[in-house]
Amino acid sequence: MPRVALVTGGSRGIGRAICFALHAKGFAVAVHYASNSSAAAEVVMQITEQGGKAMSLQADLSQPNAPDQLVEQVYAEWNGVDVLVNNAGIMSDASVEQMSDALWEETLAVNLTAVFRCTRACIPYMKQAGWGRLINVSSQAAYTGSGNHAHYAATKSALLGFTFSVAKELAPAGITANIVVPGRIETDMLLERSAGREDEWRRQTPMGRLGRPEEVAAAVAFLASDEASYITGAALHVNGGLVMG
Numbered sequence: 001m002p003r004v005a006l007v008t009g010g011s012r013g014i015g016r017a018i019c020f021a022l023h024a025k026g027f028a029v030a031v032h033y034a035s036n037s038s039a040a041a042e043v044v045m046q047i048t049e050q051g052g053k054a055m056s057l058q059a060d061l062s063q064p065n066a067p068d069q070l071v072e073q074v075y076a077e078w079n080g081v082d083v084l085v086n087n088a089g090i091m092s093d094a095s096v097e098q099m100s101d102a103l104w105e106e107t108l109a110v111n112l113t114a115v116f117r118c119t120r121a122c123i124p125y126m127k128q129a130g131w132g133r134l135i136n137v138s139s140q141a142a143y144t145g146s147g148n149h150a151h152y153a154a155t156k157s158a159l160l161g162f163t164f165s166v167a168k169e170l171a172p173a174g175i176t177a178n179i180v181v182p183g184r185i186e187t188d189m190l191l192e193r194s195a196g197r198e199d200e201w202r203r204q205t206p207m208g209r210l211g212r213p214e215e216v217a218a219a220v221a222f223l224a225s226d227e228a229s230y231i232t233g234a235a236l237h238v239n240g241g242l243v244m245g
Helices: 013-024 037-049 066-078 101-129 150-173 188-194 198-204 213-223
Strands: 004-007 028-033 054-058 083-086 132-137 175-182 235-238
Touching: 004 013, 004 066, 013 028, 013 037, 013 083, 013 213, 028 037, 028 066, 037 054, 054 066, 066 101, 083 101, 101 132, 101 150, 101 175, 132 150, 132 213, 150 175, 175 213, 213 235
Parallel strands: 004 028, 004 083, 028 054, 083 132, 132 175, 175 235
Antiparallel strands: none
Protein backbone atom coordinates (compact mmCIF):
# COMPACT_ATOMS: atom_id res chain seq x y z
CA MET A 1 0.00 0.00 0.00
CA PRO A 2 1.43 3.41 -0.95
CA ARG A 3 1.55 6.25 1.51
CA VAL A 4 -1.82 7.91 2.01
CA ALA A 5 -2.65 11.58 1.58
CA LEU A 6 -5.87 13.28 2.67
CA VAL A 7 -6.64 16.54 0.85
CA THR A 8 -9.49 18.62 2.21
CA GLY A 9 -11.32 20.66 -0.39
CA GLY A 10 -9.85 18.40 -3.05
CA SER A 11 -12.58 18.51 -5.66
CA ARG A 12 -11.70 21.78 -7.40
CA GLY A 13 -9.21 24.59 -7.80
CA ILE A 14 -5.96 24.34 -5.87
CA GLY A 15 -7.14 21.24 -4.00
CA ARG A 16 -7.85 19.40 -7.23
CA ALA A 17 -4.38 20.18 -8.54
CA ILE A 18 -2.87 19.02 -5.24
CA CYS A 19 -4.64 15.66 -5.54
CA PHE A 20 -3.14 15.08 -8.99
CA ALA A 21 0.32 16.23 -7.89
CA LEU A 22 0.32 13.86 -4.92
CA HIS A 23 -0.89 11.02 -7.12
CA ALA A 24 2.06 11.73 -9.45
CA LYS A 25 4.35 11.37 -6.41
CA GLY A 26 2.91 7.92 -5.75
CA PHE A 27 0.47 8.67 -2.93
CA ALA A 28 -2.97 7.15 -2.55
CA VAL A 29 -5.27 10.17 -2.39
CA ALA A 30 -8.41 10.69 -0.32
CA VAL A 31 -10.33 13.52 -1.96
CA HIS A 32 -12.51 15.38 0.52
CA TYR A 33 -15.40 17.50 -0.70
CA ALA A 34 -18.15 19.48 0.98
CA SER A 35 -20.93 19.40 -1.62
CA ASN A 36 -19.63 18.86 -5.17
CA SER A 37 -19.71 15.07 -5.35
CA SER A 38 -19.47 14.94 -9.15
CA ALA A 39 -16.27 17.02 -9.21
CA ALA A 40 -14.70 14.81 -6.53
CA ALA A 41 -15.74 11.69 -8.43
CA GLU A 42 -14.09 13.05 -11.56
CA VAL A 43 -10.80 13.55 -9.70
CA VAL A 44 -10.99 9.99 -8.36
CA MET A 45 -11.81 8.61 -11.81
CA GLN A 46 -8.87 10.36 -13.47
CA ILE A 47 -6.43 9.13 -10.81
CA THR A 48 -7.67 5.53 -10.95
CA GLU A 49 -7.62 5.54 -14.76
CA GLN A 50 -3.93 6.42 -14.49
CA GLY A 51 -3.35 3.41 -12.25
CA GLY A 52 -3.46 5.24 -8.93
CA LYS A 53 -5.51 4.76 -5.80
CA ALA A 54 -8.10 7.35 -4.85
CA MET A 55 -11.43 7.72 -3.10
CA SER A 56 -13.78 10.60 -2.36
CA LEU A 57 -15.25 11.45 1.02
CA GLN A 58 -17.91 14.00 1.92
CA ALA A 59 -17.79 16.03 5.13
CA ASP A 60 -19.12 19.35 6.36
CA LEU A 61 -16.01 20.50 8.19
CA SER A 62 -17.92 23.21 10.02
CA GLN A 63 -19.50 20.47 12.14
CA PRO A 64 -17.52 19.56 15.29
CA ASN A 65 -17.40 15.80 14.72
CA ALA A 66 -16.82 15.85 10.97
CA PRO A 67 -13.00 16.16 10.93
CA ASP A 68 -12.51 13.18 13.25
CA GLN A 69 -14.97 11.09 11.27
CA LEU A 70 -13.27 12.04 8.00
CA VAL A 71 -9.83 10.98 9.22
CA GLU A 72 -11.21 7.78 10.73
CA GLN A 73 -12.82 6.86 7.40
CA VAL A 74 -9.51 7.23 5.59
CA TYR A 75 -7.69 5.16 8.18
CA ALA A 76 -10.35 2.46 8.15
CA GLU A 77 -10.10 2.13 4.38
CA TRP A 78 -6.33 2.38 3.91
CA ASN A 79 -4.84 1.79 7.37
CA GLY A 80 -2.94 5.05 7.42
CA VAL A 81 -2.95 8.82 7.00
CA ASP A 82 0.60 9.86 6.17
CA VAL A 83 -0.03 13.29 4.65
CA LEU A 84 -2.72 15.79 5.59
CA VAL A 85 -3.26 18.81 3.35
CA ASN A 86 -5.61 21.28 4.99
CA ASN A 87 -6.77 23.10 1.89
CA ALA A 88 -10.53 23.50 2.40
CA GLY A 89 -11.69 27.05 3.01
CA ILE A 90 -14.55 29.43 2.53
CA MET A 91 -14.56 33.12 1.64
CA SER A 92 -17.37 35.63 1.87
CA ASP A 93 -17.66 39.40 1.66
CA ALA A 94 -18.42 41.70 4.60
CA SER A 95 -16.90 44.75 6.19
CA VAL A 96 -16.00 44.46 9.86
CA GLU A 97 -18.68 47.04 10.65
CA GLN A 98 -21.41 45.02 8.91
CA MET A 99 -20.18 41.49 9.66
CA SER A 100 -22.47 39.26 11.70
CA ASP A 101 -21.25 37.01 14.48
CA ALA A 102 -22.59 34.04 12.50
CA LEU A 103 -20.48 34.86 9.44
CA TRP A 104 -17.37 35.35 11.57
CA GLU A 105 -17.92 32.07 13.42
CA GLU A 106 -18.63 30.10 10.23
CA THR A 107 -15.37 31.27 8.66
CA LEU A 108 -13.36 30.39 11.76
CA ALA A 109 -15.03 26.99 11.96
CA VAL A 110 -14.07 25.91 8.45
CA ASN A 111 -10.81 27.78 7.84
CA LEU A 112 -9.19 27.38 11.26
CA THR A 113 -10.97 25.12 13.75
CA ALA A 114 -11.39 22.31 11.21
CA VAL A 115 -7.66 22.50 10.48
CA PHE A 116 -6.96 22.01 14.19
CA ARG A 117 -9.41 19.10 14.41
CA CYS A 118 -8.15 17.32 11.29
CA THR A 119 -4.56 17.76 12.45
CA ARG A 120 -5.32 16.48 15.94
CA ALA A 121 -7.04 13.42 14.47
CA CYS A 122 -4.09 12.56 12.20
CA ILE A 123 -1.29 12.93 14.75
CA PRO A 124 -1.69 9.53 16.47
CA TYR A 125 -1.56 7.68 13.13
CA MET A 126 1.52 9.63 12.01
CA LYS A 127 3.25 9.01 15.32
CA GLN A 128 2.48 5.32 15.00
CA ALA A 129 4.09 5.30 11.55
CA GLY A 130 7.05 7.44 12.67
CA TRP A 131 6.52 9.64 9.60
CA GLY A 132 4.09 12.36 8.64
CA ARG A 133 3.54 15.52 6.66
CA LEU A 134 1.14 18.24 7.79
CA ILE A 135 0.67 20.92 5.14
CA ASN A 136 -1.65 23.87 5.57
CA VAL A 137 -2.75 26.26 2.83
CA SER A 138 -2.87 29.92 3.78
CA SER A 139 -3.19 33.04 1.58
CA GLN A 140 -1.26 36.19 0.80
CA ALA A 141 -4.13 37.96 2.59
CA ALA A 142 -2.51 36.78 5.84
CA TYR A 143 0.32 39.24 5.11
CA THR A 144 -1.43 42.02 3.21
CA GLY A 145 -4.92 42.03 4.69
CA SER A 146 -7.95 42.22 2.44
CA GLY A 147 -10.72 44.78 2.58
CA ASN A 148 -14.13 43.24 3.33
CA HIS A 149 -12.40 39.93 4.11
CA ALA A 150 -11.05 40.48 7.61
CA HIS A 151 -12.58 37.20 8.79
CA TYR A 152 -10.88 35.29 5.96
CA ALA A 153 -7.53 37.03 6.43
CA ALA A 154 -7.66 36.47 10.18
CA THR A 155 -8.05 32.72 9.76
CA LYS A 156 -5.31 32.50 7.16
CA SER A 157 -2.98 34.47 9.41
CA ALA A 158 -3.80 32.28 12.40
CA LEU A 159 -2.73 29.23 10.41
CA LEU A 160 0.83 30.53 10.49
CA GLY A 161 1.05 30.48 14.28
CA PHE A 162 -0.74 27.15 14.42
CA THR A 163 1.59 25.54 11.88
CA PHE A 164 4.79 26.80 13.52
CA SER A 165 3.62 25.55 16.92
CA VAL A 166 2.72 22.13 15.56
CA ALA A 167 6.12 21.94 13.86
CA LYS A 168 7.86 22.39 17.22
CA GLU A 169 5.65 19.84 18.95
CA LEU A 170 5.96 17.09 16.36
CA ALA A 171 9.51 17.37 15.01
CA PRO A 172 10.84 14.79 17.52
CA ALA A 173 8.29 12.30 16.18
CA GLY A 174 9.50 12.59 12.59
CA ILE A 175 6.49 14.66 11.53
CA THR A 176 6.92 17.92 9.64
CA ALA A 177 4.44 20.80 9.55
CA ASN A 178 4.64 23.49 6.90
CA ILE A 179 2.43 26.08 5.29
CA VAL A 180 2.05 27.09 1.66
CA VAL A 181 0.99 30.67 1.00
CA PRO A 182 -0.56 31.16 -2.45
CA GLY A 183 -0.93 34.55 -4.02
CA ARG A 184 -3.55 35.26 -6.65
CA ILE A 185 -4.15 31.95 -8.36
CA GLU A 186 -6.47 31.38 -11.32
CA THR A 187 -9.26 29.40 -9.70
CA ASP A 188 -13.03 29.57 -9.97
CA MET A 189 -13.20 31.24 -6.55
CA LEU A 190 -10.73 33.96 -7.51
CA LEU A 191 -12.24 34.64 -10.91
CA GLU A 192 -15.72 34.88 -9.41
CA ARG A 193 -14.43 37.68 -7.19
CA SER A 194 -12.12 39.42 -9.63
CA ALA A 195 -14.83 41.85 -10.86
CA GLY A 196 -12.60 42.95 -13.73
CA ARG A 197 -9.56 43.49 -11.52
CA GLU A 198 -7.33 40.93 -13.25
CA ASP A 199 -5.19 43.58 -14.97
CA GLU A 200 -4.77 45.48 -11.69
CA TRP A 201 -3.69 42.30 -9.90
CA ARG A 202 -1.23 41.45 -12.66
CA ARG A 203 0.34 44.91 -12.36
CA GLN A 204 0.71 44.44 -8.61
CA THR A 205 2.53 41.13 -9.10
CA PRO A 206 6.21 41.41 -10.10
CA MET A 207 5.94 38.41 -12.42
CA GLY A 208 3.04 40.13 -14.17
CA ARG A 209 0.58 37.24 -14.18
CA LEU A 210 -1.74 35.20 -12.03
CA GLY A 211 -0.54 31.85 -10.77
CA ARG A 212 -1.77 28.42 -11.77
CA PRO A 213 -3.16 25.85 -9.33
CA GLU A 214 -0.50 23.40 -10.52
CA GLU A 215 2.23 25.76 -9.29
CA VAL A 216 0.81 25.70 -5.76
CA ALA A 217 0.33 21.95 -5.99
CA ALA A 218 3.98 21.45 -6.91
CA ALA A 219 5.03 23.19 -3.69
CA VAL A 220 2.68 21.01 -1.64
CA ALA A 221 3.91 17.84 -3.33
CA PHE A 222 7.52 18.77 -2.59
CA LEU A 223 6.76 19.37 1.09
CA ALA A 224 5.04 15.98 1.20
CA SER A 225 8.07 14.20 -0.21
CA ASP A 226 11.06 12.55 1.42
CA GLU A 227 13.24 15.25 -0.14
CA ALA A 228 11.65 17.75 2.28
CA SER A 229 12.48 15.71 5.38
CA TYR A 230 14.51 18.53 6.99
CA ILE A 231 12.00 21.28 6.28
CA THR A 232 9.53 22.05 9.04
CA GLY A 233 7.97 25.26 10.28
CA ALA A 234 8.42 26.86 6.86
CA ALA A 235 6.08 29.25 5.04
CA LEU A 236 6.52 28.72 1.30
CA HIS A 237 5.21 31.62 -0.79
CA VAL A 238 3.85 30.84 -4.25
CA ASN A 239 2.79 34.27 -5.48
CA GLY A 240 4.99 35.61 -8.26
CA GLY A 241 6.65 38.07 -5.89
CA LEU A 242 3.45 39.64 -4.58
CA VAL A 243 4.67 39.02 -1.00
CA MET A 244 8.32 38.46 -0.24
CA GLY A 245 10.15 37.21 2.84
